[in-house]
Amino acid sequence: MPVSRSRVFRPADRRIGAVGFGCAGLSPWMYTRPNLDDHAWTALLNAAVDLGVTLLDTAGVYGEGHNERLIGRAVTHRRREVLIATKVGLVVDDLATLALRRDGRPEHLRRVVEASLRRLRTEHVDLCYLHRIDPAVPLEESWGALAEMVAEGKIGHLGLSDVQVHEARRAHRTHPVAAVQSEFSLWSRQPLGNGRHGDGIIGWCAENDALFVPFSPLGRGFLTGDITPETRFPPGDLRARHPRFTPTARTDDRHIIALLGAVAERRGATRAQVALAWILAQGGHIVPIPGTTRLDRLQENALAAGLELTDRDLADLDGATPATGG
Template sequence: MRTTTLGGSGLEVGVIGLGCMGMSWGYDMLGRDQATSIEVIHRAVDLGCTLIDTADQYGPFTNEELVAKALRERRDEVVVATKGGLVVDDPQTFASHRDGRPEHIRKAFHDSLRRLRTDHVDLYQLHRVDPAVPIEETWGTMAEFVAEGKARALGLSEVSVEQIERAHAVHPVASVQTELSLWSREPLLDGVLDHCRERGITFIAYSPLGRGFLSGRIFGSSDLPQVDGRHRTPRFQPEALAANQAVVAPARELAERLGVTVPQVSLAWVLAQGTHVVALPGTKTLRYLEENARAADLVLPEDARKALADVPAPVGTRY
């Protein structure tokens, strides 16, 4: 698989990674199979999807343990990325709050090391900026982990250009992880994607398949698993799902014309936003993993990119 480097860290990763959240958190709460998830992680490494992303929030905590189990004999083949700074209040509703206090970040980081069964994290990310704590304080604490040799690089998630610059003044930002897909184009509009390119920062696009909507297989609420966090989100409400078929329709038409799948078109569009972009789809299924990985080689023709540029804005907010 084509690769890129995470900012100035020297860490090389495939341009398509693997987001592990859905294996333990958020989606299909009844359809979990740890053995299959481990098999998917192993196959991802084989395919070159070497950025393996998790967080202490997912589970909470259990996703890091799952990743550790899967990578027990393959740790040196991957770039392990985890996150801290979000604390779960209610696992049933997924309610969480932000905590960027240095004492919390320090404890969260070392707890993640323990659960991941490793002496270092390749990429440690601030899951969300805590508005009650200056980002310089949080980021300065995280920089200590690099100085101690316990983290190789640091990243941010869901941040503004100003926040990137404030953090970067304290310690280099290797990556920024933000939602980007055909129906979540905010980073193209708020300057974050371009700023990352100018700064030599890798942009990690999470939910590049629109939390499964851009698979082209979700037409209504009944197409979602019965117990699934997406039932709570505005874009997955019945009326919004019906209206949002207009978002996926052009990708479906292009996929048919090009002889590929809707997810492959959607992922190729994300990767086409820049050589500094890594797409981070999540899946618990080997078939979809292999389908996603093949998108790394798909180059959309110019007319296809223009058609996708005119996709209408989605109905409903992200959260």
């Protein structure tokens, strides 16, 4: 039974779950994952759709194509129920160290979109992001190549990832920006600009009918309270070398966990749910994409869409001191 309340993806006039699913963690990518096989991930993806978690976020680079293949296999029989969002424009140089480079050349983008479509077993992808702007290629050239693929029916809508307002404006002049994806959470608030619906990219998206899609909305797990200063990450886990996850930063930032815990306790919710509800309260055009490898957490996260925070909750959370780690 669906538990995730819906939101409208305005550019396509489509309803999607208010909480989406960031699927990267199901492939060898960023974090260590449980040693389960693709059957388990297929079941998890289908459980997500059953719960009403219908925005599935992937990228060509996640597990060097594994993630898209997984989604293609898992949901091909219910393709119309899901909004598949993928990303192009990054190249993996070394999967073990996650060494990436940008490639926004039109011929490259065209080739990798075709490869994504094959892996996803679909004739068109609903949303395709330029994963990062390539400084060596004028944005209009990369964006123009993707816009051509919209005209050909291979892409439904275009999005940008990790961009500033001036870059979104620039792309929008050539072809509409339907979505922007950036890191956004209680401890990464830069997309708000100078306040709620201020001059940040979240406000720009609201003004331009674009979806705003926060990635790493649970602070890569930190905001759930499950990661303590004592937690040890294996070398292959990105967090082992992430400045927000040094033992010192984790100790200094415990106050954010305490604050989330206090709100969670008075609302009868979990920290993860409060963290997601705070994000959802920042605008009706926002759909966060938490990642998880566990069904119980998928359900927990989806239920955050039904948690309405009070003015006092929001004021307390808004007042959180920013994170110390860079």
